[in-house]
Amino acid sequence: MYCDRMDSRDHGTTDEQQITAADIARLAGVTRAAVSNWRRRHDDFPSPTGGTSSSPLFPLAGVRTWLDSQNKGTEESTEVRMWHTLRGDYPSRMLGGLADVAEFLDGQGPGALSEAAVGLIRTLAEEGSPAEVVRGLTERFLNSNERAGAASASTTRLIRAVARLTGPDASSVFDPACGTGALLFALGGPGARRTGQDLDPDAVRFASARAALEGSGEVEIREGDALRSDRWTGHQAELVVCDPPPSHTDWGREELLMDPRWELALPPKAESELAWLQHAYAHTAPGGRTAMVMSTSCAYRRTGRRIRAELVRRGLLTGVIALPAGLAAGHSQPVHLWLLRRPLHEHDTASSVRMRDLTGADPDGTWDLSESTEAEVPLIDLLDDEVDLTPAKHLAPDLTDLPRAFEDAREQLRRAATGLGGTLPPLEGGTAPVAGTQIKVSDLIDAGMVELDGNRLRATDDRVDSDFLNGFLHSPVNTRRSTSASGTFRTDVRAARIPQMGVEEQRRYGAAFRAVAELERRAKELSALADQAARLAREGLTSGALAPEESP
Numbered sequence: 001m002y003c004d005r006m007d008s009r010d011h012g013t014t015d016e017q018q019i020t021a022a023d024i025a026r027l028a029g030v031t032r033a034a035v036s037n038w039r040r041r042h043d044d045f046p047s048p049t050g051g052t053s054s055s056p057l058f059p060l061a062g063v064r065t066w067l068d069s070q071n072k073g074t075e076e077s078t079e080v081r082m083w084h085t086l087r088g089d090y091p092s093r094m095l096g097g098l099a100d101v102a103e104f105l106d107g108q109g110p111g112a113l114s115e116a117a118v119g120l121i122r123t124l125a126e127e128g129s130p131a132e133v134v135r136g137l138t139e140r141f142l143n144s145n146e147r148a149g150a151a152s153a154s155t156t157r158l159i160r161a162v163a164r165l166t167g168p169d170a171s172s173v174f175d176p177a178c179g180t181g182a183l184l185f186a187l188g189g190p191g192a193r194r195t196g197q198d199l200d201p202d203a204v205r206f207a208s209a210r211a212a213l214e215g216s217g218e219v220e221i222r223e224g225d226a227l228r229s230d231r232w233t234g235h236q237a238e239l240v241v242c243d244p245p246p247s248h249t250d251w252g253r254e255e256l257l258m259d260p261r262w263e264l265a266l267p268p269k270a271e272s273e274l275a276w277l278q279h280a281y282a283h284t285a286p287g288g289r290t291a292m293v294m295s296t297s298c299a300y301r302r303t304g305r306r307i308r309a310e311l312v313r314r315g316l317l318t319g320v321i322a323l324p325a326g327l328a329a330g331h332s333q334p335v336h337l338w339l340l341r342r343p344l345h346e347h348d349t350a351s352s353v354r355m356r357d358l359t360g361a362d363p364d365g366t367w368d369l370s371e372s373t374e375a376e377v378p379l380i381d382l383l384d385d386e387v388d389l390t391p392a393k394h395l396a397p398d399l400t401d402l403p404r405a406f407e408d409a410r411e412q413l414r415r416a417a418t419g420l421g422g423t424l425p426p427l428e429g430g431t432a433p434v435a436g437t438q439i440k441v442s443d444l445i446d447a448g449m450v451e452l453d454g455n456r457l458r459a460t461d462d463r464v465d466s467d468f469l470n471g472f473l474h475s476p477v478n479t480r481r482s483t484s485a486s487g488t489f490r491t492d493v494r495a496a497r498i499p500q501m502g503v504e505e506q507r508r509y510g511a512a513f514r515a516v517a518e519l520e521r522r523a524k525e526l527s528a529l530a531d532q533a534a535r536l537a538r539e540g541l542t543s544g545a546l547a548p549e550e551s552p
Contacts, residue, residue, distance in 0.1 A: 017060040017084050018057035018087075019063060019084065022143060028072050042066075042070075046063050050466065079124060079133075081120055082124060085116050086101070089113070091458070095202040096202040097112075098138075098141060098180075101117070101137065102205070102209035102210050102213065103209045105213055106212050134213050135214075141180065142182060154179065154183045154243040155327060155328070157327045157363045158327040158328065159182050160186075162186075162293065163187055165321060165369070166187060166241065166291045171191075171193070171238050172192055172195075172238045172239070172285075173192055173195070173237055173238070174232070174235065174283050175194075175241050176240070176280060178196030178197065179198055179200070179203050180210070181196065181206070181221065183243060184196050184207070185216055185219075187241055191217045194217065195219070195220050195221070195237065198223065198226075199225050201223050204221050207221050226279060227276070228252040228255060237284065238287075238288040238289070239291065240284045240289070241290075242276055242277075242279075242280045242291075242293065243293040244273050247295065249269050251272040253266075253269050256275075261282040262278055263278060264278055264307045265307045271304050273294055274304050274307050277292050278307075281340055284340070285342065287344045290342070291338075292337070292338045293336075296333065296334055296335065299336060299388060300386060300390055305386065309383060312379050312389075313379070315379065316340050316343070316350070317350065317389075318339050318353065318354065319337075319339035319353060319356065320337070320339070320353060320390075321358055321391070322334060322392065324359050324361050327363055336390075352377055353376075353377050357395055373391075373395050374395070381394070402545040403545060406537060406540055412529050413526070413530060420526060424515065425511070425512045438499050439500055440497055441495070441496045441497070448460065449464050452494075456470055457493065464506070465506035465507050466510070468498075468507070471510065471512075472496075478496040478497065
């Protein structure tokens with residue numbers, strides 16, 4: 001049996017609650033930077049017991065002991081204690097726990113809440129109000145690691161930016177991928193009718209209960225896959241806003257080839273964001289606006305050129321705003337905000353697109369448009385072979401600042417390149433295939449040793465290492481097993497096979513897989529920095545803002 005081979009203590013067990021660096025900062029009443037300094041300067045600071053290299057998790061008990069020993073701890077708030085209780089009670093579906101909390105506060109019974117959680121919820125509600133409790137939990141969720149398991153969960157930074165840049169005057173708002181409803185509730189005027197849809201039933205429960213507690217006026221949120229099963233056929237709103245789920249190929253293209261929502265063109269299989277864009281526009285009332293959060297690649301990728309061209313040619317696109325890094329939920333790259341308007345009649349169309357560059361703005365700032373670099377770009381200037389909608393390509397550069405920007409990019413590139421090779425773990429020749437028999441992930445899940453969190457695995461037993469599991473989950477053999485004869489890739493986690501080995505050996509592999517993941521992350525960062533430095537160098541040399549050094 002597999003259980004007989006796993007015989008030692010693993011890090012990250014279910015009986016030991018784990019917290020993020022952000023949780024530690026809130027627990028101690030300090031900033032995230034202070035926590036990072038503690039980790040670097042104090043050898044006895046608790047080591048991570050889970051998570052990833054970029055988002056580690058720490059043992060709550062160990063952190064409390066360390067804070068007390070250093071006289072850095074503060075009294076833990078009721079909200080923090082309740083959050084940790086929910087994290088322990090709902091280890092793989094935190095949003096389900098939050099939905100149970102919101103429904104309990106709305107008078108619908110405790111559901112699956114533990115007695116400890118119910119007691120803390122009642123205390124919190126007495127300290128403030130049910131609406132304040134849910135509001136606080138929403139913000140905590142959107143800024144936590146648990147957000148990663150949700151299909152749609154905009155960050156608080158992005159919500160603030162979109163709300164500021166779209167204005168508060170809409171009388172009806174629709175969000176087809178509303179998640180917790182945070183973006184939906186942040187937009188529109190007082191008393192606006194708000195409607196939405198989401199695939200996650202826990203998100204729908206939470207958002208609906210939150211709306212009732214907040215007294216947000218007329219709110220209705222329906223469950224379902226908005227692209228495959230639109231629950232709002234024929235419905236239109238004055239403002240449609242959408243921060244779509246991460247782009248993927250399995251969004252239903254083959255099932256929706258003749259769908260009337262594709263007014264511009266059939267979306268490419270690899271660009272689900274362009275499907276969400278047209279879905280949102282289909283629900284926009286005449287004279288109304290569409291605000292779409294888009295990845296920067298949607299502005300220039302050749303596969304989406306036809307749809308971009310139709311947006312421009314028909315005068316539907318009114319603006320593109322380049323936003324800074326640090327706003328997106330699933331990555332650290334900048335994003336764009338595309339603004340569309342549905343004409344009232346055939347002559348009521350835009351003659352230009354306003355391009356704005358806010359990439360240098362403070363993600364926690366005021367989003368003052370007067371500080372942005374902007375330009376009105378005639379439609380004809382956009383309709384070339386590329387139809388590139390990247391604002392930076394159409395805005396006049398600030399040549400006075402370019403030398404400093406180039407030096408900054410050069411220095412960042414040098415630092416990122418230094419030691420990149422050392423990130424790769426030392427590996428020696430091994431025997432192939434990996435020794436030992438294999439077991440299906442489904443057997444581990446059924447045995448209660450492993451939980452499925454999206455497309456990742458989380459060990460719930462001290463005989464299994466999470467990084468080991470996820471490393472082998474994405475092996476070439478398992479990848480081929482998940483790829484059909486037509487070349488379509490569909491992750492089938494339960495069918496994957498994992499080698500059997502003792503937990504200490506698992507940890508050795510897990511450490512190597514973590515190092516490889518860190519190498520990949522740094523390599524992507526290096527590539528982005530190299531692109532930026534090359535662009536600045538080319539721009540500076542051709543504009544005269546930079547010149548080659550004279551030969552000695």
